[in-house]
Amino acid sequence: MSMTNPTLITFVIYIAAMVLIGLAAYRSTNDLSDYILGGRSLGSFVTALSAGASDMSGWLLMGLPGAVYLSGLSESWIAIGLIVGAYLNWLFVAGRLRVHTEHNGNALTLPDYFTNRFEDASRILRVLSAAVILVFFTIYCASGIVAGARLFESTFGIPYSTALWAGAAATICYTFIGGFLAVSWTDTVQASLMIFALILTPVIAMVASGGLEPTFAAIELKDAAHFDMLKGASFVGVISLLAWGLGYFGQPHILARFMAADSVRSIPAARRIGMTWMTLCLAGAVAVGFFGIAYFSAHPELGVAVDDNPERVFIELARLLFNPWIAGVLLSAILAAVMSTLSCQLLVCSSALTEDFYKAFLRKKASQKELVWVGRGMVLLVALVAIGIAANPQSQVLGLVSYAWAGFGAAFGPVVLISLLWKRMTRNGALAGMLVGTLTVVLWKEFVGLGLYEIVPGFVLASLAIVTVSLLDRAPSATVRQRFERADRVYREAQSEAGEAAGRDCASSPAG
Template sequence: MNAELAVLITLVTYKLVLVGVGLWASRLNRTETDFLLGGRGLGPWVAGLSYAASTSSAWVLLGFSGFVYAVGLSALWMVPGILGGYVVMWVWFGPRMRAESAAENQVTLGDFLAARAKGTGRTAILWAGALLVLFCFIFYIAAQFGAASIAFENQFGLGRMESVLIGAGIILLYSLLGGFWAVSITDTLQGAMMALIAILLPVLALIAAGGPAEVWSTLQATAPDGYMSFTGERAFFIFIGFALGVAGIGLGTFGQPQLMSRLMAVKDEAARKRAFAVSIGWGLIVYAGMITLALSGRALLGAGQEGEALFYTLAGELLPPVLAGIIIAAVLSAVMSTVDSLLIATSAAVSHDMGVSKRYPGREVMISRIVMAALCAAAVVMALAIPATIFDRVLFSWSALGAAFGPIIVARVARVEPATGAILAAMALGFGMSALFFLIRGVGLEGTGGIGGVLADLAALPGSPFERVVPWILPLLIVFAWRRPAHA
């Protein structure tokens, strides 16, 4: 059996399992809370692994390993920010969000943001938040469909339209059937598979490269200047900007509705604590594995490899065709499955926060499914019609939502209740400043000199400190300074 046949068999088997999970979970969806939060019944393993898979997914296998392969040890400053995000979410945010959402029947992140607002102010917060989620995630979902289609095209020679429709159709089917339960369980399977891969392939690469000592000596002798330095031999202020920028990617975690839903859905405090242990353990295993894979791959292959293709290349070189095909299929499945949590979160924002489902009492689940199907169809059209360059920087949506929602969540978890105007201003400023620095990074001001040139140089650093960190500053000041009156 060749690699292509192994990929096909594995994919078909995996997708049949996903549809089976959707059919099983469909009987659990009687209310809107069941469909969007799994009836708040997630146990520790499902909550922890589905959270981990949703926050990192295939990006860590392909993108992070490629980043370390290209940049060297200074890329590791990303890890404290990302794993620190796990800690803050489960240990600090988790108790308040789980307890309040259950006590006040909050179903979405929008409900939590607008919990103390009333009347038109509450409606404005819910609509503003929902529109931001819709804008950011529709591009993100389309990007995932595009990425999956490229993999299908390369593996099986299918056309772009067929590839997008196949991937989108399968994801939509099990998400429509099983809702949040199906998405969480399939993400759990995905997370477990990723952890196994993150142990197997890095160990084989390390052995092939001669072991830790040989990898280190090879890189010391062959890698470019700065590769083996934790500062990258950058000038002090440039290094500080770089470190803050890559670590600041973790700030985006604090505004993601698909992650907050896991905190709201975990069944009790004991499950939350165990879920944190599961998710942080997963993160340590997977990120350590990808660091090992990247450095071993650099020692084995030198600098001539495309970073994001490193994982596939090493799988093909170190494993028999059948095993290589299974691993490639697993990563492809992870890319495709990333979209399910985004689809549920976007559907919740439109159907619940924008009040669509409330117009049809007793039919909330049906309305949520209709909205989900419409969103999926829109994302398919975008994936087929809009040039791929539109999707090159999907990290923007992660950072923009983090800056728009994160400061408000931090304030509310800290028992500070921002005024309605403060919440709306924080959303607008967080998102707007992220968009501004994203655009500055895209217009190429490096040669202009002066302050503009310096800002553009810093903005061009991986994980731009301006795009990731600066948009948090004013929103944080606003939500802590402009509070709701005590009697309100």
């Protein structure tokens, strides 16, 4: 591996830039709120792109294009489901969660919010939800470290054991140093790099194939069924792919971005920016795989690596179609996708350990400086455990990652959503929803299946459990109801102001 390799140089420059951002964020981190939520100071642009980048891992640039390259447009249903789910999450959860967490003890984490929202003196909700976050996200972190190691291994030809540390070190470094602000600022850079790569690559691939019509003709000649959205799909299969969108309501690393916004008034603009970014990125990822079919049909001698592993379609197109320096920048987008998700997961695990275990049970009167350093220590601890798991990339525990999205979506999604919309919801209702959602996902996956993604029964049954148990339970206390009403009133006033402002802007425009 030569140090004059353009791809290596661009990777090194990119990683150095991320670490420098971490150092800059270090200067703005004074207390635990800064380290965990950036002091609730994120503007619309950073909130939007950070939420998007933390959501989309290496799957966006490798998994989705590879699936489309292999099977055609029938694989794009999952992208449609994600876009719908993300939009509904921005619409119904983002603004409300920003307000309700502030009114409920200025909660910094989801377990903290649940505890204060339901006045849970037993703290069982805090322990259960923090434990779920810790277990699932540690495994999630391991999968991210494996993805980064595989990228370094395949790109630079270095041994997996070395690539493991090379891929993880930079992410651990800037997360450790700068906390939430570093993660959010780097996410913004990473999101920009990802959208650049996913717009440029399919356009150049289409041009290299002769233009849009020749590209479509080549794909049709290869296999006309690639255009069929329902190719090999059943009703249950399509529902399962669309249902991925349900998971958004319960993903702690995405919800943390809503909680960190500087104001609920920033949410509508963030929603527009975030959804535009997400739609363009997913469309670009589908286009990479789809146009890759035409390019490698015309150049079969160049497609050996892609035929062996379709997930390499973006990597090979970048390598073959661009100057090595530009290719290095484009391949850095894969690293950006991996690092942005991994850093968020590390920080959420650190938050759960620091705020929901250390401060809540061990050191209630710990100073802010102590808590920040404990948070940094927890980042290292979780990272080392995840690296230990990732040391064996074939480990069966990594298979549990398939549960994580559904597990979070079913365990937390209905609890978060209903707690923001219904003041009659009780602590026991939340507990029932969390347990039923988690157990349904695991049991359905292991024993039922039927081709239906486990998040569907998990989400439905958890919602029913919340409503049923809450109605059978004693009504929440007057203080809980009043706090809900105050938060809801603040949210609605902000929405009204946003609507009036939009109306004024429209009226003052030339078209108005």
